[in-house]
Structure formats: structure tokens, C-alpha cells
Amino acid sequence: MDKLSKHIIPALSLILLILAFSVANAQSKKQLEQKKKKLQQEISYTNKLLKKAQKNRQASLNELIKLNKKISTRQELVNTINHEIKILNLQIIQKQALIKSLENDLNNLKSEYANMIYAAYKHHNDYEKLAYIFSSKDFNQAYKRLKYLQQYAEYRKKQAQAIIETKEKLQKEVAELEQKKQEKQNLLLEKTEETNILSKEKTTQEKTITQLQQQERELRKKLKDAQRQARRLDDAIQKIIAEEIKKARENKKATSKGSKGFPMTPEALKLSNSFAANKGKLPWPVEKGIITGKFGEQPHPVLKEVIVKNNGIDISTEKGADVRAVYNGEVSSVVIIPGAGKVVMVRHGEYLTVYSYLSEVYVKKGDKVTIKQPLGKLVKDSSKPDSKMHFEIWKGMTKLNPAYWIYK
The missing domain is CATH 2.70.70.10 (Glucose Permease (Domain IIA))
Incomplete structure (x- = not known):
């Protein structure tokens, strides 16, 4: 197994493992987004009915029941947002691990490539290549040396291509990581907003119960x-x-x-x-x-x-x-x-x-x-x-x- 394989295979294994987690998380995230949308629609409709009930100055059991429903639905919405944040935290950790692995691979590839270029510059000019081939004992050895030089040149090309691909993959992962962090920030803001509304609704609930207990x-x-x-x-x-x-x-x-x-x-x-x-x-x-x-x-x-x-x-x-x-x-x-x-x-x-x-x-x-x-x-x-x-x-x-x- 050549040096290039030593770096690429572990990286591929890590990428495949993370991709498997990412697919599962993507499915779960989609389900959570659908659930969140449904909960928001339910809250909106409950709010519509509740506003009609609140037109009556005297608190009613009908109003309290709808308020209780809205509070339980909003609590479920907050729980769903928490679940989304947990998934994003896991995805961020996965992205950071993948970025670190890709950075290590990139550094190793660059180091090896630099050594190869230096060695090629020092020992493998056109004259030395010909001398290396013609100094062979027989035709069979000369052919093997020629193939070796060709394979070495091909390996250098592959090494250069691997550096380009790893760099592109790294840039893509860094961009996706920033996106995940922004998504998390947006969800945290949404959670804070929903939690504040929930707190106000619970205060209204307590006042309504107090009024109804008098009836x-x-x-x-x-x-x-x-x-x-x-x-x-x-x-x-x-x-x-x-x-x-x-x-x-x-x-x-x-x-x-x-x-x-x-x-x-x-x-x-x-x-x-x-x-x-x-x-x-x-x-x-x-x-x-x-x-x-x-x-x-x-x-x-x-x-x-x-x-x-x-x-x-x-x-x-x-x-x-x-x-x-x-x-x-x-x-x-x-x-x-x-x-x-x-x-x-x-x-x-x-x-x-x-x-x-x-x-x-x-x-x-x-x-x-x-x-x-x-x-x-x-x-x-x-x-x-x-x-x-x-x-x-x-x-x-x-x-x-x-x-x-x-x-x-």
C-alpha cells in the first residue's frame, strides 16, 4: 500500500462514518421541522379561538381550556427546538472532527509533495534519468527502471490532485460548519422568544384560574x-x-x-x-x-x-x-x-x-x-x-x- 493510500483510506472511513450520521440527522431534522411547523399552526389557530373567547370580560372555563392547550403546544414547540439544537450540536462536532482530519491530511500531503519536488529537482533531471536507465545491466532492468520513473511521475500527479481535492473538501466543510453555527444561533434566538411567550402565557393562566376559582x-x-x-x-x-x-x-x-x-x-x-x-x-x-x-x-x-x-x-x-x-x-x-x-x-x-x-x-x-x-x-x-x-x-x-x- 503506497503513502497516498495511508492518508486517503482513513480519511474516507471517517467521511463515510460522518455521512451515515449526517443522513440520519438530516431525516430527523426534516421530521422535526415538519413537527415544528404543525405545532406553530396549532398555536396560531388556538390563539385565534382564544382571542374570540377573551372578548368576554369575565374569565371563562372555555378560555382557560384553550389557554392550557396553547401552553402545552408551545411547550412541545420549545422541546422540539431543543431537539433540533441537540442535533445541530452533534453535526457541529462531526464537522469539526472532519475538518481536523482533513487539515492533518492536507498538511501531510503537502509535506510529502514538497519532499518529492525537492528530490525530483535534486536527482531526477533529464540527464540523470537517462543515465539511470542506460546504466542498467540488461534490457529487462532498463524497462523496469523506465516504468518506475513513469509511475513516480504519475504518483506525483496523483499527489498534487489529492492536495487540490482535499483543500476543496476542507473549504466546503468549513463553510458548512459556519452555516450550522448560524442555524444554531437562530434556533437559540427562537427558543428564547418562545420561552418568554410561554412565561407570559403561564402568568395569564394563573390569573385566569384565580378568577375562575371565585366562580x-x-x-x-x-x-x-x-x-x-x-x-x-x-x-x-x-x-x-x-x-x-x-x-x-x-x-x-x-x-x-x-x-x-x-x-x-x-x-x-x-x-x-x-x-x-x-x-x-x-x-x-x-x-x-x-x-x-x-x-x-x-x-x-x-x-x-x-x-x-x-x-x-x-x-x-x-x-x-x-x-x-x-x-x-x-x-x-x-x-x-x-x-x-x-x-x-x-x-x-x-x-x-x-x-x-x-x-x-x-x-x-x-x-x-x-x-x-x-x-x-x-x-x-x-x-x-x-x-x-x-x-x-x-x-x-x-x-x-x-x-x-x-x-x-
């Missing part, structure tokens, strides 16, 4: 009303599911069974499997919105030691917005629940999606619906700046978290 009696009354509505809806859904199971069992065509013996026709089974395969990819039941009520048991945002149970998710959206089907299916039922408005239930094989707080319904029981087809319009409450919808997903008699099913 505890009214809040407890609203909570009881909401719990009563949830029980009515839950009872209605379970009753409808039980009736459907009974009816399906009487259907001789229902040969397949889902969870807990839910009978299905082959067509219903196919639809059920298709629905399940789209977990995490279903469209939102409204075109625009933010989740302001999470699934399951959550602490009340104001009332201490009070746990609120939610069988689905609550979504705040534009006032009177259209509600749409999240997947192909058949309208199972349309009912009216006091306090929850009109409710549309759509069957997708073993799965059931539930859409509440509608003032107007565009479909009827038995209608076939397609993905994103409008089902109705949300209730407009004159005392609120936006509309709220309640969305549930059931599998048989089991309640599922809709946040895991809709597209993120």
Missing part, C-alpha cells in the same frame, strides 16, 4: 350538567349497540364474529378490518380544530381534587362548522340527547363513530356515507365564540381513544 359554585353546576349529558349519551350508545348485536345475531348471513362475539357479514368484516388498518390516519371529524378535551380521566382545570371522565374527545372549531364522517360506513342512528344536541352514529363493521353537539343533520338512519362526507352542522351558542363537538369511537362495547385514530 366555583357555577363551575360545579356546569360539571354536573356535563356529567349528566355524558351518561345519557353513553346509555343511548350502549342501547343502540346492544340492539344492533341482537339484530345481527338474527341475521343468518352474519357468519363472522369480532370482539366479544359481535356478529358481522363478510362485507361488514371487510369494512371493519379496513377501518382498523387506518388507525392514526383517519381525517378529523371537522376541517379545522384543536382538541380541548382529552379522552379518559383528567383533573378538572380549576376545581381541586375533581376528576373529569371523558368517553371521547372534545374539539373546538369554527362556529357552526360542518361535521364529517371519518370513514366509509352506514348511519346507525340519529338521536337527540338533552344538552348534547343531535347525535349521529356511523357504523364501520365492528366499529362505531359518534358525533355530538349537532344542530342540523344531513343524513338519516340507513344512509351509506363516505369518508369526509358532511353529516351535519354544529350548534351555535350565542354566549360562546366558537363551537364544540364531542367525538367518540367504539369497538363493540369498548370505548377507544379517538386521538390515537385521527391523523396527527
